[in-house]
Amino acid sequence: MKQPFTVEYKTSASDLVTAVDKEVEKHVIDAILRQYPEHGILGEERTFTGDPGEYDTLWVIDPIDGTTNFVHQQINFAVSIAVYHKGEGLIGVVYDPSRDEMFHAVKGQGAYLNGQRLRLEKTVSLEEALLCTSVFWNKQAEQMGIDLIVKKLAGKVRGMRLLGSAALEMAYVAAGRLDGYVSLSLNAWDFGAGRILVEEAGGKVTTMDGKPLPFDRKSSVMACNTTFYEELQHYIQSEQDADPS
Incomplete structure (x- = not known):
């Protein structure tokens, strides 16, 4: 991302939010609610106006996790989206745009990186x-x-x-x-x-x-x-x- 973007402080100089965080969250929420208007959303930037606790199905989203890295380095940040139904995690997606790596998982169907199955089979002490x-x-x-x-x-x-x-x-x-x-x-x-x-x-x-x-x-x-x-x-x-x- 080469264009300039606005950076604001949330609670301190180390707690940042950018215009991109807000834009991405709004884009994701709009897309979700077009398809699933009956679902709730819990997001970092709090752009969803409903009460997340009132919904059986809840999307949990972070538009940019690692905003400080995004601002300073343009690497080591990701978009994180998860779907929970009555507290059970059904779908999880973490996308790293700087490396074009898509991690995704579906309950009972495994985890994947760009389509390749991920299995923790190595024994580690x-x-x-x-x-x-x-x-x-x-x-x-x-x-x-x-x-x-x-x-x-x-x-x-x-x-x-x-x-x-x-x-x-x-x-x-x-x-x-x-x-x-x-x-x-x-x-x-x-x-x-x-x-x-x-x-x-x-x-x-x-x-x-x-x-x-x-x-x-x-x-x-x-x-x-x-x-x-x-x-x-x-x-x-x-x-x-x-x-x-």
Whole structure:
């Protein structure tokens, strides 16, 4: 995208929104409601005027996940769209326009990248894992001491990455490019599609403390290859229990 576009702050200089975010969300919502006027929409830019809680079928959308990357780098951002019916994830799509990569999943039918089936079949141990997180920069994580736990975790695993787009990072977990993703706090539109992708590829997605992930509200997230899920969960939990704070 070479044309200039307007950049605004939401809550701070690090919380950005562009005219493109708003245009994409409006375009997606208009297209959905033309076909499915009885459906509800939960979107980051809040351009849908209805109450999402009143609808059995809910589209969960993020027009640009990774807006700061979009503004600064023009890579590592994605469009994320998911469909949930009565809380069950049916369809998840994450599209990376900079690389022309389309990740999609349908409940019970698997996950795909540009038409190629994604299956998490490799056995991974914690020390072999390549993880991704946003915890390092989270104020709440600092207050709870979880940032220190994740920093210790970074010394235990093979490597840690920070890409700045949760939807894309979770899609990479589904594709096996990353082995796991951990976040203390994500909005529903950040993980809505990625969750379905990871689960349909054969991975596991829960909150950081191992509880079922909600579909319509903010939550911590842990998504990873199932072969080291228990090891990762146990490590995080044991470090939290050992933290005197």
